[in-house]
Amino acid sequence: MSFFIAEALAADAAPATGSGFEPLIMLAIFGLIFYFMIWRPQSKRAKEHKNLLADLAKGDEVISSGGIAGKVTKVTDNFVVMEIADGVEVKVQKAAIASVLPKGTLKAV
Secondary structure (H helix, E strand, O other), X not given: OOOOOOOOOOOOOOOXXXXXXXXXXXXXXXXHHHHHHXXXXXXXXXXXXXXXXXXXXXXXXXXXXXXXXXXXXXXOOOEEEEEEEOOEEEEEEHHHEEEEEOOOHXXXX
């Protein structure tokens, strides 16, 4: 059968130049990028929010994650009672508090 097609012989293999650690180095680089760009900032934000919720006290002016601004009148373990207008109080989950405003902000609005 070899009279129709000339036999093809493979060339000698090129010598291996890498040590086999390149994939591990790339994986470590991607891991560092993931840590510094995603994991660390997210855990920092979560820690700050946890501290914000722990420091809530009566009289703080806050904004909920839904955009409702009000003054804290009562704080319990899981809920916060906010006064959003004179005589109008709303009970909101503590985790829904997005930020604490500087004192006097609600009067300026």
